[in-house]
Amino acid sequence: MLKEKLNNIQKKSLKGRFLLVLGILFFLIYLVLGLMIMFWKKLPLNMEPMYRYAFGILLILYSGVRFLRLINSNTE
Template sequence: MLKDILNNIQKKSLKERFLLVLGILFFLIYLVLGLMIMFWDKLPINMDPIYRYAFGILLIVYSAIRFLRLINSNNE
């Protein structure tokens, strides 16, 4: 499976590879931002803890959706 993914990436144009890297970068940004909001207490956001956890979970779910869309578009 990994060999197929790597072979598929090599077939892509430079623009498609750049967009793939950009998609992975933004997936990681949303994931880390969600985790920071949830667990970093000194983050200067004045929110109740329940809303911090809800917002963090929302960002993590959004990053998972972006990742799944990225994987599905990579298989084509």
């Protein structure tokens, strides 16, 4: 199964590979941003802790959705 996915990535055009890398980059950006908002106390946001955690969880869930869409689009 892993060999099929690697073979599928190698068959993609340059544009397809660039979009794959861009998708992975934005997945990581949203994930790290959500974690930063939740756990970095010196981040200059004037939000109550409950709202910080809620916003961080929302960003992490959105990064998960982006990752699932990326994986599903990669199998085609």
